[in-house]
Each structure stands twice: as structure tokens, then as C-alpha cells.
Amino acid sequence: MAYKIDSSKCIGCHTCMGMCPAGAISTSADGKCVIDTAKCMSCGTCASVCPMGAIVPENK
Ligand code: SF4
Numbered sequence: 001m002a003y004k005i006d007s008s009k010c011i012g013c014h015t016c017m018g019m020c021p022a023g024a025i026s027t028s029a030d031g032k033c034v035i036d037t038a039k040c041m042s043c044g045t046c047a048s049v050c051p052m053g054a055i056v057p058e059n060k
């Protein structure tokens with residue numbers, strides 16, 4: 001199960017991007033971050049560092 005970013009909560013601080021050991025997080029055109037679910041190892045690091053609580057496990 002990969003993690004996903006709720007773009008309505010993301011403020012584009014990019015803290016998560018530097019913390020991801022898999023390099024699965026990148027910046028989208030609007031400056032917010034997105035997770036490549038194919039690369040995500042579900043370690044939960046990004047979710048624990050996000051100041052907005054915008055990163056949550058995918059339900060399916
Ligand atoms: S859960 Fe881990 S591997 Fe997946 S995007 Fe977050 S930091 Fe990267």
C-alpha cells in the first residue's frame with residue numbers, strides 16, 4: 001500500500017521530498033508535491049514529517 005498526498009492540504013513546502021528514501025516524491029506544475037506510487041515503499045516517513053498532515057496511506 002502506497003501513500004498519497006492530499007493536494008488540497010499540501011502547501012508546497014517540499015519537506016517530504018527531501019526525506020523520501022525511495023525518491024518517489026516530485027513537484028508538480030502547481031508547486032505541490034506528488035507521490036509516484038510505483039516507487040513508494042510505504043515507509044511512512046513523508047507522512048510523519050508533513051506539517052500539514054497532507055500525506056495519508058492509500059486505501060486501495
Ligand atoms: S511512504 Fe516512504 S517511500 Fe513512500 S513516498 Fe513517503 S517517504 Fe517515500
Ligand code: SF4
Nearest residue numbers: 010011013014016050
Ligand atoms: S511535506 Fe506536506 S505540505 Fe510539505 S510539500 Fe510535502 S505534502 Fe506538501
